[in-house]
Amino acid sequence: MDRSFSLHKAPSLSSFLPSSVKFCRGPQDLTLLNSPSNRRSLRTGFTSTVFNDRKVASVRASAGASHCDFSSLNAPLEPRSAPGKFLSGVLQNQRQVFHFAAADELKRLADDRDEAVARMSVCSDSDESCLHRRIALLKEQECQAAVEDVMYILIFYNFSEYRVPLVPKLSSCIYNCRLEILPSKDWELESMHSVEVLEMVREHVSAVIGLRTNSSVTDNWATTEIQRPHLGRLYVASIVYGYFLKSASSRHHLERCLTFVHQKHLNQRNSPQFLDLLPCGIKSLVFGHASDMQSVPLGQGPGRQENDIEELRCYVMGFDPETLQQCAKLRSKEAANLIERHSCALFGEEQTEEVIKTSFSSLKRLVLEAVAFGSFLWDIEEYVNTVYRLKDN
Numbered sequence: 001m002d003r004s005f006s007l008h009k010a011p012s013l014s015s016f017l018p019s020s021v022k023f024c025r026g027p028q029d030l031t032l033l034n035s036p037s038n039r040r041s042l043r044t045g046f047t048s049t050v051f052n053d054r055k056v057a058s059v060r061a062s063a064g065a066s067h068c069d070f071s072s073l074n075a076p077l078e079p080r081s082a083p084g085k086f087l088s089g090v091l092q093n094q095r096q097v098f099h100f101a102a103a104d105e106l107k108r109l110a111d112d113r114d115e116a117v118a119r120m121s122v123c124s125d126s127d128e129s130c131l132h133r134r135i136a137l138l139k140e141q142e143c144q145a146a147v148e149d150v151m152y153i154l155i156f157y158n159f160s161e162y163r164v165p166l167v168p169k170l171s172s173c174i175y176n177c178r179l180e181i182l183p184s185k186d187w188e189l190e191s192m193h194s195v196e197v198l199e200m201v202r203e204h205v206s207a208v209i210g211l212r213t214n215s216s217v218t219d220n221w222a223t224t225e226i227q228r229p230h231l232g233r234l235y236v237a238s239i240v241y242g243y244f245l246k247s248a249s250s251r252h253h254l255e256r257c258l259t260f261v262h263q264k265h266l267n268q269r270n271s272p273q274f275l276d277l278l279p280c281g282i283k284s285l286v287f288g289h290a291s292d293m294q295s296v297p298l299g300q301g302p303g304r305q306e307n308d309i310e311e312l313r314c315y316v317m318g319f320d321p322e323t324l325q326q327c328a329k330l331r332s333k334e335a336a337n338l339i340e341r342h343s344c345a346l347f348g349e350e351q352t353e354e355v356i357k358t359s360f361s362s363l364k365r366l367v368l369e370a371v372a373f374g375s376f377l378w379d380i381e382e383y384v385n386t387v388y389r390l391k392d393n
Helices: 082-093 095-122 129-161 186-190 195-209 228-266 280-287 304-317 321-328 333-347 360-387
Strands: 223-227 355-359
Touching (some): 095 129, 095 360, 129 333, 129 360, 186 360, 195 360, 223 228, 223 360, 228 321, 228 333, 228 355, 228 360, 355 360
Antiparallel strands (some): 223 355
16 A cells, blocks of 8 residues: 555645745744734643543544535544544533543543553563563553543544534545535635744645745635645645644743743842753753743734734744754654554555646635644643643654
8 A cells, every 4th residue: 555645755845835835054043924923822721520420422534425514523534443433422512521521531541541451560470471461552542542532522522613624535525536625625725823823834735735825716716626635745745734823832931931931030139040940951942942032922912913924934034953853753652653543544655646626715715724733732742741641752
């Protein structure tokens, strides 16, 4: 099988965004299209609730062969674990307690894995040490598969909050080698981002599909041809770009806040310096890159949005290649697996050189969804890691 859009074959960050990220040898010159990600906070600060009855009807991700099915819980990737199927059912039938259920499942998975590891350590000198090592390994693999499902459903939930369904398996949206995805949901997909990030997202869309930012309706519905493997690679690259935008903009926001607070403390007499209150690691991480930054008021004022856009652009332009790759690198093995599984489910595992005719509007829909998927993935990964320690990628 040819997974031509799998992560290890996906283009590098510097290659899939010709107008967003450019490197020049010599003086390191980096130009990134402007946009921080809107941090719509994931509502996860819930106390854990025990769900003894796990017989909530699960929802299978399916799409009819005769039409592009955008049913309420349709998604290309089916949950493969019991917790994933359980949460799918909760999301459909008991949406109001979904976050309680998700937090409870994550805590239970973390406890199950830790218990197996602890038992392996206790029995390390016994005759059954090999058996317990094997049990711990199997439990870790089982929990990892379940956590990936939980992360996927949390991402699905975020999309549903904007009333945006994930595109189902592409095979259900192709008729006579023509791909058409309706409704486009462009406005909803763009509203997921802050103003600064949205500007960069639009430029990314324009760069990768060759459509002007201010294109007309006629331009949007014009047709083009693209090979299915290339479309898959484009989708994966856009997920990684969305992930990068959220990482970079979050880092930028943190540095701005800490720099502002630090300078405020310095202006107060007899108050300890803010830098001295920070651990050495935090100091180097936060202020190592911002030593030359000017203090920026956090309040809103005339032209504030334009300043934010330009400020983020300048901030990212200051990234050296190492920092750029650090922001773009997927932090966990689970996130990397989830992107590959979702993409394989969406485009099909066995890739051919099939040429697909489609409209620029449908291409835009796929790219916007992928960027939003990457942005949500960054948030979900950060939350899940506070409950269930993810594996380093």
